[in-house]
Amino acid sequence: MTVPRRPATMADVAARAQVALSTVSRALNGRPGVSPAQAERIRAVARELHYAVSPAASGLVTGRSGAVGVLLPHIDQWFHSTALAGLEDALRGSGLDVLLYRAESAADRAAFFQSLPFRRRVDALVVIAVSLTAEESSALSGHGVPVVAVSSRIPGAPFVGIDDGAGAAGAVRHLTNLGHRRIAVIRSTNATGSFGSASTSRFAGFRQAMEERKLPVPPEYVVSAPWGMEGGSEAMAALLSSADIPTAVFTESDEVAIGALRTLRRSNLVAGRDISVMGFDNHSMADLMDLSTVAQPVREQGRIGGQMALEAMETGSVEQPETVLPTRLIVRGTTAAPGAE
Amino acid sequence: MTVPRRPATMADVAARAQVALSTVSRALNGRPGVSPAQAERIRAVARELHYAVSPAASGLVTGRSGAVGVLLPHIDQWFHSTALAGLEDALRGSGLDVLLYRAESAADRAAFFQSLPFRRRVDALVVIAVSLTAEESSALSGHGVPVVAVSSRIPGAPFVGIDDGAGAAGAVRHLTNLGHRRIAVIRSTNATGSFGSASTSRFAGFRQAMEERKLPVPPEYVVSAPWGMEGGSEAMAALLSSADIPTAVFTESDEVAIGALRTLRRSNLVAGRDISVMGFDNHSMADLMDLSTVAQPVREQGRIGGQMALEAMETGSVEQPETVLPTRLIVRGTTAAPGAE
DNA sequence: ATGAAAGCGCTAACAA
């Protein structure tokens, strides 16, 4: 495969094909007004020259960049990379590229929301699991660029996600149905030390399910720790040191639950027998660890987010701007009736 | 935060600041020839208007797009997303955006290598863990765009990765040192059904270590399966059905090893006691599963890949074009002497 | 120190 040193321009193709520049543009973009024979000839020349349009040049004219931006807090966490894969699935074949905007630290975010660089760079922005302030949310809209929210809502933007509160409540009802009354919860904070919207909703679902059964939630049964295995591990240790150890623990994510399981194991306690543990997400590790959890379709959320972006780009709006995907309780070995042998 | 409906152009800033367009360009790009007071005034106006340069327009002039492309086979696998995070770390603060090119299927690849779209889109291309054919490799170079190889080598391109062969050989020596003589290996195929270069190198390391000890590698001790837990699970089942069950199994990745562990558990065999299992990568699950493995610094590989790309963009070449990061044997519970109780 | 103007590679009128 021999490829010329300088990328071929449309003018090169036109010269080689002995036609005008505009004819090449028409032929390559599949526009009418070019005889089929001519078009085929031009396409052949383009292929031969390994021609690729300059998105910069065409974008300057059309106002479209040919890219979709993705704003996410992390790229190496299971939820985010899985959703991103789903988004890629949806965009595959559309000819659109994916541009990453990582907003992990407060500084990243401030920079992003000051200059809003995506306005010039992308034709749509998909925001995955970023809980925005009201100010940040409003800064996103009003440019020509459609915004889609995945997992965390953005006022005025199409949304795809799950009902975190309902999922959590269902999980806690599973515990109360088993007979648990002393149920603790491990809340998780994000990189900036606060609770994200998913976390907040799941906690609300927990409270609601407890209230339904008139079960008390003493302050020492609500522990917070940084998201992740480490945090889950520490939080469980804190719970084990309380005067009245809970019989069940609800966590906001499988990673946290798995950290909790590790502490249990090290304390010679058996999950499911001595203490029940619930996760959330159905991470691939959950099956492995026999962890009861709430499954959510993550890749699907990304896929639908991508479709919404495509639709918004084409039609200017999204028919079904609110898609709430179902969650599913998965009962495995880490939850059982209290005191069961 | 009020942001104008139409993104401000440089002309808008110039008009508001009562200066010529070119002065704005100079001021915003920190070029000499603008009085400090004027420059500050202009920057203030730009901030006020939430101005962001159009990369398309500036790129058209300068030939630089302000983006780095990343070509990878997956984005939702641990290695790839972790390396990508490292690359992001390196690019943070450079003002460069990251553009994703996913080359999972053969069709994706063919499309990518036909039009080589990155030539116009990005200022550098980082290829993460893609084993290229000679033809593909040569197609990548020769444009003005520097190419960096992470994990899998590309002839002529700066490389960062590990010594897969040495890592694998070390792991197998660990097994032979424990006294194992009947050691099997599970090889992993990728999405296109073939062995990647890392896989090939690790297998070579396995063979070498076995030869050093003059240990035989009968064909039935070399099983191949699709990469992943499922594949590992199946491969281990195949090994357990052989006439002469091995006392140790070397795998090419932790995910595969964990699948193998699952089969062991279901067969009422205990890893480390009945059969030793070695992983590779030191995935976060490895610690959890008490899996012996070979640790490699993945995020660091991505980070260095990003730095190499930056250096190549700035200077045209990379000082240290070959960085081989060390691997580290981590002995955990799944490996022990054969026949030990 | 500042301004005017050419042009980067395309698309989209408008002409022929």
Place this chain on the structure above:
DNA sequence: TTGTTAGCGCTTTCAT
């Protein structure tokens, strides 16, 4: 059906 031409929003000479 094809060709000609005016910009898109910038950077970069070249004047001033």
